Amino acid sequence: MSSLQFDIAHLLAGSLVLASFMMLYQDRLYALLNVYALHAGVLALSVAWQAYVQQAPHLYLTALIALVFKAIIIPVALHRIIRRLGIHREIENVIGIGLTMLAGIGLVALSMVVMLRVTPGADALAREDLAFALSVVLLGLLIMVTRRNAVSQVVGFMSLENGLVLAATGAKGMPLVVEISVAFSVLIAFIVIGIFLFRIRERFDSVDVQALDRFRGERR
Amino acid sequence: MSIDALSAILLIPAVSAALLAILPGYRQTAKLNVVAALATFLTSLSLFVVEPVSGQYLLVDDLNKVFIVLTTFVSFTTSVFSASYIQHEIETGRLAPAFLRFYHAMYQTLMLAMNLALVANNIGLMWVAVEVATLTTVLMVGIYRTHEALEAAWKYFILGSVGIALALFGTILVYMAARPVVGEGLDGMVWTVLVKHAAQFDPALLNVAFVFLLLGYGTKVGLAPLHAWLPDAHAEGPTPISAVLSGLLLNVALYALLRFKMMLAVNSAAIAPGPLMVTMGLISVIFAALMLYRRRDIKRMFAYSSIEHMGIIVFAFGMGGPLANFAGLLHMTMHSLTKSAIFFAVGHIAQVKGTQKIADIGGLTATNPALGWGLMLGVIAIVGLPPLGIFMSEFLVVSSTFARAPWLTVILVLGIIIALGGLFLRVGAVMFGEAKGKTAPAEASYVPMFTHLGLVLMAGIYLPPALVTGFQNVAKLLG
Numbered sequence: 001m002s003s004l005q006f007d008i009a010h011l012l013a014g015s016l017v018l019a020s021f022m023m024l025y026q027d028r029l030y031a032l033l034n035v036y037a038l039h040a041g042v043l044a045l046s047v048a049w050q051a052y053v054q055q056a057p058h059l060y061l062t063a064l065i066a067l068v069f070k071a072i073i074i075p076v077a078l079h080r081i082i083r084r085l086g087i088h089r090e091i092e093n094v095i096g097i098g099l100t101m102l103a104g105i106g107l108v109a110l111s112m113v114v115m116l117r118v119t120p121g122a123d124a125l126a127r128e129d130l131a132f133a134l135s136v137v138l139l140g141l142l143i144m145v146t147r148r149n150a151v152s153q154v155v156g157f158m159s160l161e162n163g164l165v166l167a168a169t170g171a172k173g174m175p176l177v178v179e180i181s182v183a184f185s186v187l188i189a190f191i192v193i194g195i196f197l198f199r200i201r202e203r204f205d206s207v208d209v210q211a212l213d214r215f216r217g218e219r220r
Numbered sequence: 221m222s223i224d225a226l227s228a229i230l231l232i233p234a235v236s237a238a239l240l241a242i243l244p245g246y247r248q249t250a251k252l253n254v255v256a257a258l259a260t261f262l263t264s265l266s267l268f269v270v271e272p273v274s275g276q277y278l279l280v281d282d283l284n285k286v287f288i289v290l291t292t293f294v295s296f297t298t299s300v301f302s303a304s305y306i307q308h309e310i311e312t313g314r315l316a317p318a319f320l321r322f323y324h325a326m327y328q329t330l331m332l333a334m335n336l337a338l339v340a341n342n343i344g345l346m347w348v349a350v351e352v353a354t355l356t357t358v359l360m361v362g363i364y365r366t367h368e369a370l371e372a373a374w375k376y377f378i379l380g381s382v383g384i385a386l387a388l389f390g391t392i393l394v395y396m397a398a399r400p401v402v403g404e405g406l407d408g409m410v411w412t413v414l415v416k417h418a419a420q421f422d423p424a425l426l427n428v429a430f431v432f433l434l435l436g437y438g439t440k441v442g443l444a445p446l447h448a449w450l451p452d453a454h455a456e457g458p459t460p461i462s463a464v465l466s467g468l469l470l471n472v473a474l475y476a477l478l479r480f481k482m483m484l485a486v487n488s489a490a491i492a493p494g495p496l497m498v499t500m501g502l503i504s505v506i507f508a509a510l511m512l513y514r515r516r517d518i519k520r521m522f523a524y525s526s527i528e529h530m531g532i533i534v535f536a537f538g539m540g541g542p543l544a545n546f547a548g549l550l551h552m553t554m555h556s557l558t559k560s561a562i563f564f565a566v567g568h569i570a571q572v573k574g575t576q577k578i579a580d581i582g583g584l585t586a587t588n589p590a591l592g593w594g595l596m597l598g599v600i601a602i603v604g605l606p607p608l609g610i611f612m613s614e615f616l617v618v619s620s621t622f623a624r625a626p627w628l629t630v631i632l633v634l635g636i637i638i639a640l641g642g643l644f645l646r647v648g649a650v651m652f653g654e655a656k657g658k659t660a661p662a663e664a665s666y667v668p669m670f671t672h673l674g675l676v677l678m679a680g681i682y683l684p685p686a687l688v689t690g691f692q693n694v695a696k697l698l699g
Contacts, residue, residue, distance in 0.1 A: 118424035119396070126396065137389060141382065153378060160385055167392045173404025174395050176344035180388065183348050187381060190355060194377065 005053050006125055012046035013132040016166060017108065020139035020159055024104050025097045029082050029151060033075045036155050040070035043162045050169045053125075059169055062181045066165065069185050070158065077192055082151060094146050107138040129170030136163030154191050161188065226272035226280055228263045229288065229335050232256055237328035246310060246320045250303040253324050257299040260331060261292040276410050279341030282694050287338050287475050290553055294467045294560050295331050297668035301564045302327070302460035304665040308571045309458070319363060323458070330356045330464065334472050343391050344409045346476055347384065350440065353469060354380045361457035372452035379439060379449040387436025387476075393429035394480070397421040415483050423489035430493055433480050434500070440473030442527050443534060444504040454523035455576065459567030462519060466526040467560035471552060474530070478537060478698060485540075485699045497538030498628060504531030505635035512642030517576050518569070521646055522562055525602060528639050529555040535632060536617045537698065539624065545695035547616035554601075554609040554676055561672035562598040565591055568664040573657035578646055583655030588662055592651055594669050599647050601676050603640040609679035 019039040026032040044067035051059030093100065111134035119127045140160025144153050161184050168177045236256035243249050267285050274280055280288075306323070309315040315323070330353055337349035358380065362373030391409075398408040401420045407413045418426075439446040454462045481493045508528035515521035533555065536548030569584065569591055570576045584592030601608040614636060622629045 114428060118422075118428050130393075130396065134389070137385070144378070144382070150374070157378065157381055157385075160382070164385055164388050164392070167389060171392050171396050171399065173399065173408070174392065175406045175409055176342070176348075179348065180344065183351055187351065187355065191377065191381070194374070 009049055009053060009125055010128055012042060012049055013129055013166060015042045016046060017132050017135045020136050021104055023143055023159060024100050032152055032155055033078055036159060037071045037075040039159055039162055040066055043165060044071060046166060047169045054172055058178050061178050062169060065181050065185055074192060078151065094148060100146050104139055104142055107142060108135040111135045111138055126170050126172060130167055133163045133167035133170060136166060158188055224272040225263050225266045226278055226339060229260050230332060232260045233328045233332035237325045237332060240328055241321060241325035246317050249324050250306060253327060254299045254303055256328060257296040261296040264288045264292040274341060276406060277342050277345060278339045279412060280339060283697050284338045286694055287471060290556055291334055291338060291468050294556055297671060298460050298463050298560060300665060301668045305460055305567050308663060323363060326356045326360050334468060337472050338475060341411050342409050343394060343411055347388055347391050350473065350476060351384050354384060357461060357465060357469060360461045361453045363458060369456040372456035376449040376453040383436050383439025386432050390429045390432030390436055393425055393432060397425040397429060411479060415486055418483045418486035421487055423487055426484060426487055426490045430480060430484055434496060437473045437477045438500060441470050442530050443500045444507040444527060447527050450527060451520045451523040455517050455520040459563055463560040463563035466563065467556040470530050471556060482699060494538045494540050497534050501531045501535030501538055502631055505632060509635045509639035509642060512639055515646060516578055518566055518578050519576050522566060525643065526559055532617060539621045540699060542695045543620035545698040546691050547613055547620050549691050549694060551613035551617060554613050554679060557672040557676050558598055558601045558610060561669045562602060564669040565595040565598055568662045572660055572662045575657060578650060580657050581650045582653045585651050587655045587659040590666055591662055596651055597673050599643055603643050604636060607680045609676040612680050
């Protein structure tokens with residue numbers, strides 16, 4: 001593999017981590033969704049590049065799913081749901097943005113240390129890819145735990161899932177990648193439909209998960 | 221391709237799920253559900269007679285035969301219970317008949333997903349099956365559309381999704397570890413190939429992979445501190461689903477974990493998975509035992525008891541060795557049978573009394589003797605009193621590990637005793653004392669409950685030698 005190919009793959013995977021960081025400090029739902037669309041777009045580019053480098057045509061399908069489903073359909077659908085539910089204004093963070101960013105930097109450092117140390121045998125591209133992918137996964141988890149709002153938790157989960165697709169495409173020749181990305185899309189579609197069908201807004205008057213907590217079966 | 225038993229246990233639920241999704245009329249469809257579950261169970265028995273050929277995608281060996289037979293048997297008895305349960309739900313109007321079509325289709329889809337996870341020889345396929353099983357149970361937990369049910373379903377959804385996401389990352393890492401040795405493509409995900417070559421895999425990568433797999437599938441097993449979804453999902457869903465969740469789905473996730481444990485055991489340079497599992501198991505036992513004291517909802521209480529027992533099972537498998545593995549397998553079987561029997565009883569009790577709150581239920585042995593004494597017998601079994609099966613398996617777990625790790629075993633026994641106290645304290649008032657709540661006789665089918673309890677009692681007194689040798693073989697496989 002030429003060094004240019006490696007550099008471009010590296011650049012795209014790095015951009016994905018950067019996009020995850022951008023999601024960390026968004027304080028409005030619409031903005032968060034836009035950054036997520038960007039995140040999915042970068043993923044699509046990255047997967048397409050892997051498909052080209054590895055000469056694995058089936059990965060183009062995964063890239064197409066990322067582009068059409070994740071970067072366009074899901075953000076548009078969530079936009080509409082947010083407007084219908086009237087919750088576009090604010091996202092309540094559990095901890096401050098400064099601390100969240102620091103925690104994010106810590107997580108990225110952690111995943112670099114862990115992944116680069118345990119994969120000396122693997123080829124350079126796969127190694128870096130895995131390290132970046134783990135960063136994206138951990139940052140997605142961070143988004144999920146620092147947000148109280150159900151929609152932004154879902155967005156956090158979807159960014160986490162993008163990290164997994166990055167890891168799966170980086171592992172050269174891995175079978176079932178397309179099937180797994182389809183399975184994940186089904187899962188996400190269910191979640192999004194779930195927000196809407198369960199009418200969390202109507203039921204609870206808020207998509208704030210704290211409000212859900214009131215209904216714990218055991219509190220009297 | 222001719223249809224052998226292996227594909228039949230997948231085809232029967234798949235076809236009946238499709239049929240049940242379109243057929244109207246809940247009486248007939250409930251019967252069809254039972255028939256389909258029975259057919260799957262009988263087919264799974266035939267696996268012992270004629271062993272089908274394993275391929276790159278599907279696999280049958282001694283280990284998963286045990287799981288498959290247990291799964292299909294409890295699925296069948298639960299479908300019998302479910303038929304009488306939903307009839308009551310329809311009559312009281314808690315469930316609309318339209319929802320039943322969905323419910324039955326989902327029930328069979330769940331059977332399909334669990335069977336597929338158990339027979340999958342491909343770790344990617346296994347992951348997909350566990351995901352589908354999660355999704356179907358999420359949909360069923362939320363079926364009542366109440367505040368609590370939606371919250372439980374949502375929590376289960378989010379935590380379960382994070383769990384399966386972590387498991388997928390672990391799966392990818394396993395593939396990465398395998399690729400330099402077995403080459404690219406399908407072979408890198410076929411479990412039998414992986415086990416054969418695991419000794420040459422990079423141990424560091426395998427270690428990290430196992431941590432992710434343990435966290436991911438461990439979420440689904442309900443190990444503390446990843447258990448948060450479990451009590452809610454058990455308490456708010458329909459009771460047949462609580463029975464299947466506790467009795468079967470937790471086992472399926474555990475089975476996935478065991479497969480990876482077997483793979484790691486081949487590689488001597490990789491970390492031993494045992495200590496990690498032992499630690500998580502013990503934490504779960506102690507935590508769940510303490511949580512039992514403050515429960516006010518009867519279904520939540522037994523959900524915490526499931527966490528405790530999964531902890532004991534994971535502890536036993538974590539200790540390893542033929543004896544502890546045997547004890548773990550036996551305990552898993554006994555727990556599945558007992559816990560689902562308890563949920564059968566609890567389901568009917570909640571229907572009779574119209575509530576799940578422990579404070580509002582009382583004097584059951586006087587008002588509904590069959591249900592009351594059935595539950596009592598189940599509780600006596602689940603806390604591990606002789607002469608029932610769980611006493612025997614817990615005794616085996618403790619005695620097989622005592623010589624190797626006395627302190628750990630002391631902690632385990634302490635947890636079991638604390639749990640015993642908690643359960644009896646809470647259940648005592650429900651059983652005896654003054655009668656509270658409605659006293660209408662139950663229109664229950666007692667057959668599934670007493671069948672399970674009878675089997676547990678029998679296992680406590682006499683284990684058939686064929687079963688013992690079978691379990692011993694599997695225990696040897698587990699290493």
